[in-house]
Amino acid sequence: MIEYKKDGWRAAIALAPMVFFMLVFTFWPIINAFIWAFLEDFSYGGKGISHGELDGYRWITGGTFIKVGIDNFKTVLTDGLFWDALKNTAIIVIVSVPLTVILGLAIAVGLNSIKRFQGLYQTIFFLPYVTNTIALGMVFATLFHQNYGLVNKVFKNIGFAWINGTTFTGTSEVTFWTALVVLTAYTVWNGLAFKIIVFLSGLQSIDKQYYQAAQIDAAPRWRVFTKITVPLLSPMILYITITSFIGAFKAYSSVIAVFGTGKYGPDGEPNMMITVVGYIYDKMAIGGTPYGVASAASLILFFIILIITMLQLQVSKKRVHY
Amino acid sequence: MMKEASKDIPKRGIFHDRVEVKLQNLTKEFVDKKGKVTVAVNDFSVTIPAGKLIGLLGPSGCGKSTTLYLISGLHKPNSGTIFFGDDDVTNTPPEKRGIGLVFQNYALYPHMTVKQNILFPLENMRVPKAEAQVRAKKMAELVHIGDLMDRKPNQLSGGQQQRVAIARALVKEPRVLLLDEPLSNLDARLRLQTREEIRRIQKETGVTTIFVTHDQEEAMSISDEIIVMNDGLKQQIGHPQDVYEEPINQFVAKFLGNPPINIVPGKLKGEKVVLENGVVIDSGVKQPNQDINIGLRPEYLKLSDKGKIEATVDLVEHIGRDTMLICYINEIGLKIRAIISSERRLTPGEQVKFECSKLFVFNKTTGERYK
Numbered sequence: 001m002i003e004y005k006k007d008g009w010r011a012a013i014a015l016a017p018m019v020f021f022m023l024v025f026t027f028w029p030i031i032n033a034f035i036w037a038f039l040e041d042f043s044y045g046g047k048g049i050s051h052g053e054l055d056g057y058r059w060i061t062g063g064t065f066i067k068v069g070i071d072n073f074k075t076v077l078t079d080g081l082f083w084d085a086l087k088n089t090a091i092i093v094i095v096s097v098p099l100t101v102i103l104g105l106a107i108a109v110g111l112n113s114i115k116r117f118q119g120l121y122q123t124i125f126f127l128p129y130v131t132n133t134i135a136l137g138m139v140f141a142t143l144f145h146q147n148y149g150l151v152n153k154v155f156k157n158i159g160f161a162w163i164n165g166t167t168f169t170g171t172s173e174v175t176f177w178t179a180l181v182v183l184t185a186y187t188v189w190n191g192l193a194f195k196i197i198v199f200l201s202g203l204q205s206i207d208k209q210y211y212q213a214a215q216i217d218a219a220p221r222w223r224v225f226t227k228i229t230v231p232l233l234s235p236m237i238l239y240i241t242i243t244s245f246i247g248a249f250k251a252y253s254s255v256i257a258v259f260g261t262g263k264y265g266p267d268g269e270p271n272m273m274i275t276v277v278g279y280i281y282d283k284m285a286i287g288g289t290p291y292g293v294a295s296a297a298s299l300i301l302f303f304i305i306l307i308i309t310m311l312q313l314q315v316s317k318k319r320v321h322y
Numbered sequence: 323m324m325k326e327a328s329k330d331i332p333k334r335g336i337f338h339d340r341v342e343v344k345l346q347n348l349t350k351e352f353v354d355k356k357g358k359v360t361v362a363v364n365d366f367s368v369t370i371p372a373g374k375l376i377g378l379l380g381p382s383g384c385g386k387s388t389t390l391y392l393i394s395g396l397h398k399p400n401s402g403t404i405f406f407g408d409d410d411v412t413n414t415p416p417e418k419r420g421i422g423l424v425f426q427n428y429a430l431y432p433h434m435t436v437k438q439n440i441l442f443p444l445e446n447m448r449v450p451k452a453e454a455q456v457r458a459k460k461m462a463e464l465v466h467i468g469d470l471m472d473r474k475p476n477q478l479s480g481g482q483q484q485r486v487a488i489a490r491a492l493v494k495e496p497r498v499l500l501l502d503e504p505l506s507n508l509d510a511r512l513r514l515q516t517r518e519e520i521r522r523i524q525k526e527t528g529v530t531t532i533f534v535t536h537d538q539e540e541a542m543s544i545s546d547e548i549i550v551m552n553d554g555l556k557q558q559i560g561h562p563q564d565v566y567e568e569p570i571n572q573f574v575a576k577f578l579g580n581p582p583i584n585i586v587p588g589k590l591k592g593e594k595v596v597l598e599n600g601v602v603i604d605s606g607v608k609q610p611n612q613d614i615n616i617g618l619r620p621e622y623l624k625l626s627d628k629g630k631i632e633a634t635v636d637l638v639e640h641i642g643r644d645t646m647l648i649c650y651i652n653e654i655g656l657k658i659r660a661i662i663s664s665e666r667r668l669t670p671g672e673q674v675k676f677e678c679s680k681l682f683v684f685n686k687t688t689g690e691r692y693k
Contacts, residue, residue, distance in 0.1 A: 207427075207429070209425050209427065209429035210429055210431060212396055212423075212425070212429070213423070213425060213429040213431075214442075215396070215415075215416055215417055216394065216396070216416050216417060216421065216422070216423050217417070217442055217443035217446055217490070217494070218417035218418075218443065218446045218447060218494075219417075219442070219443075219446045220446065223445075223446065227431075227434075227442070228431060231431075231433040232432070232433065234433075321432065321433035
């Protein structure tokens with residue numbers, strides 16, 4: 001017999017520190033973002049201007065504003081840069097997510113099937129996970145540099161010159177698509193390790209008897225993969241796909257890591273690879289009353305991610321076997 | 323595929339192939355990470371007759387499941403040969419041996435319906451769709467799960483899952499059907515019903531069937547022949563009743579029978595056995611004088627005024643038609659069980675005398691039975 005009352009208190013005490021920090025650093029900012037997005041000309045910590053009766057809400061909003069409305073959303077949605085950012089983000093999502101999921105699954109299956117040096121290979125594939133993101137970005141930036149990047153040299157020698165990914169100074173030969181190649185390569189590489197680990201643990205938790213049964217049933221390898229491995233791994237695949245989508249929609253540090261701080265693209269094209277999170281960050285950084293606009297953009301991103309995640313869960317209902 | 327011939331010879335069951343399974347000097351060793359060698363199956367030779375239901379019986383860890391996996395091909399023997407009929411299948415991969423295997427926990431694919439599970443082997447064999455459907459339906463009906471075709475395994479009871487697993491194993495019309503502890507995951511009532519089902523299905527298909535079990539009652543009740551195994555070694559093969567009545571050694575005698583056989587130590591003197599309390603009984607064997615054990619099955623002990631074994635009743639268990647007495651032999655204090663007719667009413671503390679209608683004499687050290 002469980003003593004709910006006693007255990008409830010214990011649970012509450014154990015959870016309290018986590019709940020406290022979540023409330024302060026996660027939930028309160030989220031609530032703030034919701035409120036700020038609808039405040040026009042909101043000034044964080046703003047004094048000076050008198051707003052009459054609305055001043056009374058300062059204890060909630062932490063600043064002053066003119067009125068409640070949807071001006072911030074209008075500003076965001078009429079801003080060409082926001083649409084650029086959204087387009088870039090969407091392309092990163094569409095290209096990198098399927099690529100990482102498929103590659104991660106393939107590598108995990110490969111790793112799971114080898115017997116010798118499995119630990120060694122696992123370590124190698126896990127290295128990017130424990131390597132500093134910015135350091136990785138610098139390596140990629142160098143590898144794909146338009147003048148002296150190793151990748152570019154190789155491609156130039158065999159007659160292609162289209163992977164000019166980055167430039168540090170001078171005139172840029174970098175185009176949107178070549179920059180995207182570098183960014184995608186980096187994103188995939190950086191995200192692969194975690195996915196491999198998740199898939200590998202998923203694979204190892206599948207009962208070996210299913211494979212023995214399949215062997216006795218004379219199932220060819222590919223059928224074993226598609227009819228047994230993938231369905232039995234489907235909860236993991238769904239989890240990885242959804243978290244990858246969310247992660248890719250929040251792409252920001254990858255752009256900074258590859259192209260350097262303070263810009264979202266190669267030299268001369270500072271906004272070429274700007275993402276939605278980059279846009280939000282920039283809005284907050286510029287002067288005036290930026291928090292309202294940044295919050296509105298955050299909310300838009302939030303609802304895009306929410307809708308896509310819900311769609312994924314809906315679509316996957318029939319295909320995921322728990 | 324079904325050959326036309328099978329239809330002309332209905333006596334042979336619905337499958338055309340009936341093969342004898344011959345294991346010759348089969349040995350399987352496992353080496354663990356520390357390099358320790360365990361001999362799971364030791365120089366095991368046996369011929370399993372075609373079209374029979376065979377129970378492979380032994381205590382846990384005796385190598386019976388390993389033997390089954392060796393026959394299936396999922397394990398490779400270290401030495402020895404396996405024949406299916408005239409084919410040497412020792413080096414044939416499992417998928418080419420023509421076997422059906424029912425795993426202990428059934429290993430039904432959880433994401434597939436019953437129908438998809440049964441169809442899976444046929445799809446792998448590239449059986450045309452229409453034919454596959456017919457065969458799957460026929461097999462489902464054979465095991466009485468025709469109305470469960472669209473369910474998922476987790477919507478089925480243990481007994482139903484068992485049937486699906488058997489249907490999946492049989493649908494490809496294997497030469498040999500292997501069942502690993504087929505009844506261990508079922509409750510007592512279902513066990514009784516399922517073992518009769520296995521018997522019926524085996525008779526209807528006529529496929530050579532080997533099932534592994536640690537439950538002697540289960541093996542004895544449905545098998546045409548049983549193979550008793552211990553420590554990786556074959557102990558005895560034969561008709562269940564023959565093995566029960568003429569065990570080859572003390573292990574087999576003790577392993578078969580419920581309530582278990584009574585083992586009483588004694589000395590062989592000429593053709594007589596002298597028990598520790600000085601009681602002398604006929605042994606029926608001619609062996610040099612030595613220390614021996616005698617084996618007395620509970621039903622071999624008869625109450626009789628002329629009986630030489632005197633005992634004190636400790637407990638009387640009424641088990642319906644019969645009564646089981648638990649007694650202590652006077653002076654030795656050894657517990658023995660006897661099954662007597664329930665007409666005799668006895669109470670604890672009463673003195674009784676037993677006569678033995680039959681007894682086994684075992685070598686004290688090797689356990690070998692003297693005849």
